[in-house]
Amino acid sequence: MERLAVAKVNLGLSLLGRRPDGYHELHTLFAALTFGDRLYLEPIPQGIEFRGRYGKRNLAYRAAALYLERAGFPGGVRIVLEKALPEGAGLGGGSSDAAQVLLGLKELYPAEVDLFALALSLGADVPFFLLGGGAEARGIGERLRPLALPPLPVVVFAPGLRLPTPRVYGEVKPHDFAPELPVEEILGALARGEEPPYWNSLEGPAFRLYPELKEVKARLRGLGLKGVLMTGSGSAFFGLAESEEHAEAVVKALRHRGFVRKGILGGPHVPSGNGAFPL
């Protein structure tokens, strides 16, 4: 079985405050894209054979171990992971891989397992990838409301700087907190091809850690992209192109400067039979 583990961008990410458990309360709009990693899963009598980096620490491996244990070890799986997404870029690569392993194993070995709970235990971004498409998220990212997004051409650029998520969150200061995102205004602007009124509260901490990221943002704006924003905890940025041709021209201009890909917002929807997602 072959599965595509797509990337995500955050169409705005507002940090509302710090929670007692040390995590941050956030309000964000997730948008899956149309490119990502590839995973090949096939059943084997027992155990987990994994081909990919980090061995048992890989999120894909950990997702398989968790599912098989909760499903009562119905069999085993061979997983081959072909990475295409840069790591530590804020594109949700590892989280997306983990979600696709959970969905794939549920197809191979159907069982009464709460995929949502397993996903959340693997990471804050994993539950969204059980849904795909677009979603408004609250909490640490586990309270999801599906959203219909307009299929817009997007360019993603990662300047080859690994930004560990805990490090960026660790740099958050009280003045980085902000109000809730104006969701309806953002969706309206996206639909009209205007500059969306969104922000990413993690840009402050990330730019304090790596000031050169400001130039990256300015360069993408200089290439005519709208709504240029860092995604997740960075270091990747995305911007909205006027057209596929514009997106292609931007990709050519950035080709030798890091990871650059064009895609379409709103990506593949996953059949929603994965339980309720309380917002």
Ligand SMILES: C[C@](O)(CO)[C@H](O)COP(=O)(O)OP(=O)(O)OC[C@H]1O[C@@H](n2ccc(N)nc2=O)[C@H](O)[C@@H]1O
């Ligand atoms: C930045 C985002 O990608 C936005 O989508 C997510 O908030 C982070 O999702 P993620 O990479 O799956 O994050 P996790 O692996 O769950 O958490 C990594 C670390 O980030 C910090 N963290 C994460 C999410 C959150 N709402 N508040 C936090 O403070 C915590 O220190 C946590 O230990």
Ligand SMILES: Nc1ncnc2c1ncn2[C@@H]1O[C@H](COP(=O)(O)OP(=O)(O)OP(=O)(O)O)[C@@H](O)[C@H]1O
């Ligand atoms: N399957 C995987 N793909 C990529 N990184 C993985 C994977 N499994 C574990 N990791 C580890 O997790 C770290 C974060 O991976 P990931 O690519 O999800 O970061 P990210 O793109 O910033 O995601 P997010 O948007 O959730 O912050 C990597 O730096 C790597 O050490």
